[in-house]
Amino acid sequence: MIKKFINLYIEGFRNIGNTGKQLVGILFFKILIFFVIMKLLFFPNILNKNYRTDAERADHVIEQLTTKIK
Numbered sequence: 001m002i003k004k005f006i007n008l009y010i011e012g013f014r015n016i017g018n019t020g021k022q023l024v025g026i027l028f029f030k031i032l033i034f035f036v037i038m039k040l041l042f043f044p045n046i047l048n049k050n051y052r053t054d055a056e057r058a059d060h061v062i063e064q065l066t067t068k069i070k
Helices: 002-015 018-042 046-050 054-066
Strands: none
């Protein structure tokens, strides 16, 4: 079942024309840029900013996971 699904996409990409391949390439490029921008702007690496060593980062994560929410 999964192999048929994969073959469907492989054959589809083989049979599309140059315009279709260019559009798929542009689509993948836009998605890649979108996720890179999202990661940089909305998901900063707070642990690297606030803590210098791996031990400090690990202690903070363990503390956050094990303390009860008030």
